[in-house]
Amino acid sequence: MPLIHDRNNPEMRSQCPISAILDRLGDKWTLLIIRDMMFFEKKRFGDFTDSAESIPSNILTNRLKAMQETGLIEARPYQDNPPRYEYHLTSAGQALRPVLFEMIMWGATHVPGTFKPTFEQIEMMKNAIKK
Amino acid sequence: MPLIHDRNNPEMRSQCPISAILDRLGDKWTLLIIRDMMFFEKKRFGDFTDSAESIPSNILTNRLKAMQETGLIEARPYQDNPPRYEYHLTSAGQALRPVLFEMIMWGATHVPGTFKPTFEQIEMMKNAIKK
Numbered sequence: 426m427p428l429i430h431d432r433n434n435p436e437m438r439s440q441c442p443i444s445a446i447l448d449r450l451g452d453k454w455t456l457l458i459i460r461d462m463m464f465f466e467k468k469r470f471g472d473f474t475d476s477a478e479s480i481p482s483n484i485l486t487n488r489l490k491a492m493q494e495t496g497l498i499e500a501r502p503y504q505d506n507p508p509r510y511e512y513h514l515t516s517a518g519q520a521l522r523p524v525l526f527e528m529i530m531w532g533a534t535h536v537p538g539t540f541k542p543t544f545e546q547i548e549m550m551k552n553a554i555k556k
Numbered sequence: 557m558p559l560i561h562d563r564n565n566p567e568m569r570s571q572c573p574i575s576a577i578l579d580r581l582g583d584k585w586t587l588l589i590i591r592d593m594m595f596f597e598k599k600r601f602g603d604f605t606d607s608a609e610s611i612p613s614n615i616l617t618n619r620l621k622a623m624q625e626t627g628l629i630e631a632r633p634y635q636d637n638p639p640r641y642e643y644h645l646t647s648a649g650q651a652l653r654p655v656l657f658e659m660i661m662w663g664a665t666h667v668p669g670t671f672k673p674t675f676e677q678i679e680m681m682k683n684a685i686k687k
Contacts, residue, residue, distance in 0.1 A: 439608035442663025442670040443591050443656060449667075453582035460574050477570035496666075517666045524662055525574060527654040532573025535627075535648045536580075539573040 446524075449495045454480055455488050456528070459497065459514065459521055468511040469503075492518075526550050577655075580626045585611055586619050587659070590628065590645065590652055599642040600634075623649075657681050 438444045450456055461467035461476055473485055480488075489512060492498045497518040500510040514521075529550070533541045542550070569575045581587055592598035592607055604616055611619075620643060623629045628649040631641040645652075660681070664672045673681070 437669060438610075440669060440671045441588075441591070441608065442660045442667065442673075443587055444609055444663075445667040445670045446659045446663040447584045447587060451582070451584035451587070453578045456574055456578060456582070457572075460572070477572065478575055479569075520662060520666065523658040524655065527658050528577045529573045531651060531655055532575075532577040535651065536573065536576040538568060538571060539576045540571045542573075 449492075449497065450521075452488075454478075454484055455492060455497075456521075456525065458485070458488055458492070459518060460525060462498070462512065462514050462518070463522060463525060468513065469509075497521075522550075522554050526554060580623075580628065581652075583619075585609075585615055586623060586628075587652075587656065589616070589619055589623070590649060591656060593629070593643065593645050593649070594653060594656060599644065600640075628652075653681075653685050657685060 436448075438448065450459070457476065457478055457480065458473055461473055465472075465476075467473055467476075470482075470485065470489075474480060474482055489498070489500075492512075493500060496515055498512045499515055500512055503509055503511050529542060530547075533539050567579075569579065581590070588607065588609055588611065589604055592604055596603075596607075598604055598607070601613075601616065601620075605611060605613055620629065620631075623643075624631060627646055629643045630646055631643055634640055634642050660673060661678075664670050
């Protein structure tokens with residue numbers, strides 16, 4: 426699997442799929458927003474700033490915009506005046522579930538002080554992937 | 557699974573295992589270095605700078621140091637004068653294989669212009685995870 430920089434697409438660092446996914450979510454926050462949508466049914470701006478990691482609102486604004494541009498989430502208006510949006514995972518965003526599952530398993534196994542999912546929670550996550 | 561900020565460990569943003577793994581590899585480069593070690597048997601500083609994404613050497617130095625501190629890789633001297641090191645994945649680093657596999661599958665499926673692994677390559681990766 427040679428990894429070649431594609432001169433026709435200067436926005437891609439290479440044609441490697443790992444490089445491509447990191448271009449979209451290779452930071453400390455994007456996957457936490459996706460976690461909040463995927464596992465905690467969070468939708469609104471204030472839902473995300475309420476999470477334990479206290480994402481700064483300027484970073485959240487920036488990430489929500491970038492995630493819409495790269496097709497991970499979509500914004501749906503829920504109020505007109507002033508305009509307000511709820512954010513939902515697209516099918517491509519939902520398809521990140523196995524990535525998050527493996528990250529949870531790695532983090533819980535290898536980082537002391539993290540929450541350890543129960544057997545039931547692991548089975549629930551596996552079943553949600555199979556669907 | 558409540559996500560609580562652990563006041564006893566100010567270095568952790570929360571006790572969430574996803575947050576914990578992102579603290580270690582939530583950037584655009586760390587997983588590319590791990591990819592190079594895991595799939596391309598790269599070991600030395602110049603091996604990593606040779607990759608298609610052209611990692612800047614100051615970033616590479618920084619990441620190799622951080623990855624040693626967080627226990628993802630270890631440095632082994634291969635030359636004394638001047639001192640030179642080879643970098644190898646620890647068992648915790650090797651345990652990231654399922655995460656990288658799922659990222660490859662997502663990137664290849666959802667990002668146009670990426671290399672698509674063949675059926676044989678997918679089977680090889682799955683078998684390496686089972687070992």
